[in-house]
Structures are given as structure tokens and as C-alpha cells.
Amino acid sequence: MSASGTLAVELKAVSRHFADVRAVDGVELSINEGEFFALLGPSGSGKTTCLRLIAGFEQPTFGTVSIFGEDSTQVPPYRRPVNTVFQDYALFPHLNVLDNVAYGLMVRGEAKASRLSAAEEALNLVALDGFGARKPSQLSGGQRQRVALARALVMQPKVLLLDEPLGALDLKLREQMQSELKVLQRRLGITFIFVTHDQGEALSMSDRVAVFNEGKIQQIGSPQEVYDRPNTPFVADFVGSSNVLPPTLVSKLTGRDAYASLRPESIRIGNGPLTGTVVEAAFLGAATRLEVRADETVLNILLPKGAGVPNTGATVKLHWDPDALHLMEGYYG
């Protein structure tokens, strides 16, 4: 997706330890200019610490952080060409919306008239024109989120960092903001680095995803790559909750000694290589989820509406497209 091929952010062998906790552990990351990049992982996986290292709120214990080719490891946050949308928005309660948005320009020493008109423009960008005179406490959660976005965007950052910005919004609003953020990013051409624990959000919004677990990056790739060809059982399970087949089962099926991922929606009932017993069936509305025990492994199967649902306890044969079984040959438990 990179327009010019320059790197917006580069993390080289970056670690951040808190006492004896390795929050970020040897992370290598290159994010291209103009990219919408998601840092995905469960809580405590190091994704937020990674974002804070880029913003400058944390110093790496080891390694270097470069922003647009410049080593920024020792640069304080207020001198970095990046701006952040905070998870709790962090709007200044004593300033009204317009002054909040104009804050960065004010401390930079810009004249009152020009900074206020720039702030108006930024509010316009996030569809909040006319809200300038209100206090943050008079806004809804979604509106505060937009103010936080406008406050960061008015600085015309080279990189915008978003720390779970949609986490506090309800489902409907979150979906709306997802598409709005995407459109905004396309229009402005700024690099967005987006932290989320919601795999659906990461897959639908980003150009590339880095999947974090326990301070390490498990896999970097496009949403399709990460979903279709997970590198590790963790990625397979965390992104789209796949079935992870152990090597014993995989060697029976393919003759190869490796872990494999098999998506629940790829499995069908019919004449196939694996036989199992239905343990449980749950009606989900658009689909039915089956749990089938085959060879000591419990497989989740997602049957679309209309397909025949076998009874609990029935013996079934399972088949799938040969491509659907993805071997994770680089991973050895």
C-alpha cells in the first residue's frame, strides 16, 4: 500500500521490560508510509506498549525506534511527528471543544485566529462543526472520540496512533466509526497505526496486521494472509478461532509432521478422511456450530443454514477442500 516505499515507523529488536515482565520482547516491525496498520492481540500482549514506544511515552529497554528514517529512541514525545488518539480520549476538561482541538497549535505558538480556524476545520472533518463551544463533559462518548481524533489530526501528523479508539463505543457506533476511519485514512493519506484486541476490527480495517502474543509478534501480514495462512496455533485460534490440529492427527491425514489450521466454516459433513462423534450442536441463527470429537481432538464446525444438522451422538464423516488445511510447518510447539 505504500505510495513511495519509505518506512514511516521502524522498530528494530525493541524490548520493553517492566521489572521482570517483558511487555515487549524483541519486536521487529516496519510500517510503510500511508499504511493502515493494526496491532492485534489479547490484553497484556504488548501491543499498547508498542504503540507507546512509537509515541515516546515509553523508552525501549533495548533496540531502536525510527520514525521516517530518523532514530527517535531518545526523542521526547513532544518532538515526534506523531499524534495519538487515546483510549480514554484524554480531552482537557477545563477547555471547550474548540480549545481542545486547537491545543497543539496553541503550544506551538500559532496566532489565535489561525489556530481557531484550523480547529474549526478539523471539527468539520469529523462532522462536529458547531460543537466548539461545548465542554467535553457535555458530549457523548462517540462525540468525544471524534474530538480526540480532530485534536490529533489538526497537527497534521505524519503518523496517527490510535489506542483502542473504538473500545468504549457501542456496537453500532463502532461499526460506523470503523468505516469512517478507513475513509478518513484514505483521504488524508496519513499512516494509521491502530491498536485493537478485536480481530474483526483489525481484519476489516487494516492493510496489514501484526498479531501479538506475550510481548512477541507472532505474524505480520495482510488480513487475508493472517486469516488463511496463520503461522502459529495462537494466530490460528486468535484470528477467527480456527481448529488447530495436532501433528499426530495431521500426519495421519497428510503424512506430514506439523500442526495445521482448519477453519470451522471449511469443514462439511459428507464422505471424507476423518470420522468423529457429534458432541454438541448450538444454533447460532445464520449458522449452526457443531462440536465433533475425532481422534482425541474436538473440532468446531460451522454449518450454514439449510445444511442438515446431525443429532448429538451421531457418527459423522468430515471432508474439506484440500487447500483449507493449512500446515504450520515453521512451528514446533
Place this chain on the structure above:
Amino acid sequence: MAEASLGARLSDTLWRRPNVMLLLLVLPPVLWLGIVYLGALFALLAQSFFSIDEFSGLIRYEFTLKTYGELFRASNFDILVRTLLMASAVTIAAAIVAFPIAYYAARYATGRWKAVFYLGVMLPLWSSYLVKVYSWKLILAQEGILNWLFETLHLSWVLEAYLAIPVIGGNSLSVSWTGTFLVFLYVWLPFMILPVQAALERVPPSMLEASGDLGAQPSQTLRHVIIPLALPGIIAGSIFTFSLTMGDYIIPQIVGTSARMIGQAVYQFQGTAGNIPLAAAFAVVPIVVMGVYLTLAKRAGAFDAL
């Protein structure tokens, strides 16, 4: 058994009638505040509108503003100005000294160090006020620790030069306005530290990060974010330091010059001089000053962050 059921019946009744419950809870403090506190205050206010008969020395119970007029006589007005200046100086100094301590406690101290902070701030409040004031007299006296320290360091000339300054200097620190000021500052400091610390405690760290993220240097963050957000706490603290200094009559009696402050004037007029109306008029001054001060602070937006 019968008693238990009586208690149970009582709580059932109160549960069904929450208003009765509320009345029972609120009535004693309302009576206390209304009669004992406000009543006394109005009695004071009323006294200040009477005057004293200069020949008989008896109180004339007729409405007059003559007593308030007396406040503006040079000797009385000096007392007011002196007290206000002292209270302002103590308040400003207390805010400056308290802020870094409160900031450290709110932002960095955790666990054991937080306990040490609270203990350190509160411990002086556990000992008698008089003991503290007399200890300071010993510290500041001509033969005191401070003088000894300056002598040992061969810096007596600095102290002497300072004491030679008119108004704030004197024969020794213990009989100078500087001495009074230092003792006030020491005694009221906890009342400034605690509310400022409470206000800073409520400022989320992300707020400071956001300011830095938007390009503000630490000094700009201090000026545009931290101080405005701490202002309600500073104002709360200054209400204590300001009004406590204005009303105090013991510290300026023990440490300082013979010139009086409002508290001493009230003490003397209502006691030996028997001029209760003038004492009352003096006592009303701090109330009016605090009222004006809080109104101005509110206008200036000091409570916007609340």
C-alpha cells in the same frame, strides 16, 4: 425476642418511610448548623451594627454603621492591611511550597512512600499547636538553632543583612514579621498540601501524555494543563491558609513584632477593652474578604475543572 421484633418492626417502618429516615439522619446536623453555628454568626453580625458609648463604655443597642467607620481609622486600618498582606503572603508561599510535594505524592509515590507522605504531612497536626509555635520561637530566637547554624557556617553576616531590612527584619527572627510568616507557613502547610494532592490525584496520566503528544513541553503542560486542573485544590487549600492566618491571634502574639493582627485586635477589643461591637466588626472583615475572594475565583473559572 420481643426486643428483637421491636427492632425489626422499627427498621421495617423506616424502610417503608424513607423520608422519616432521612429526616432522622439530617435533623441533628441541621439543628447544629442552623442554631449553634449560623445563630452565633448572626449574633456576631448583629453586634457589629451596635456601637459603644464613649462616656459610659456601655453598648448602645441601636443600628449604626459608626463601628464599621471606626475600622477605617488609621490605627485600625493598619491592622486590616497588615493582616491581609500576611494572609496573602502565607497563602502564596504555601501554594508554591506545597505544589511540588503534592505533585510528587500524587504522581510518583506508591505503596509505602505514599504512607510516608501522609504520615509526614499529618504528623505535625498530631502535636499541640502551642508546642509547635513555641518550638519555632526557640528555632528563630537570637540564641536559637538557626542563628547557631548561620554562625557555624560563618554566614552570620547574611542573616544580619537580612534582619537589617526594614519591615520584614528586626532584632532577631523571632521578633520579626519574617518569623511570624515562617511559623504561619509551617503550621498551615498541611492544609494546602492535602487538597492540592487530592486534586492532582484526579488528573489522569493520559491527560499529561496527551499534552506532550500534542507538542507541549513539560513547562507548557504544567501551565496549561496541570495547574488549571489543580486550581480547585489550590483554591480549597488557600481558603484554609488564608482564613486561618487572618483569624489567628496566638502565633503573632508569640512570634513577631508588637504590631497587632485582626485576631489579636478581636481578642483585645472583646476582652480588656470591652468594645464588643468593634471586635465584631473586625471579625466580620475576614468573612467579607473570603466571600469576595471566592466570588472572584469563581468568576476567573477556578472551579471549571470540577
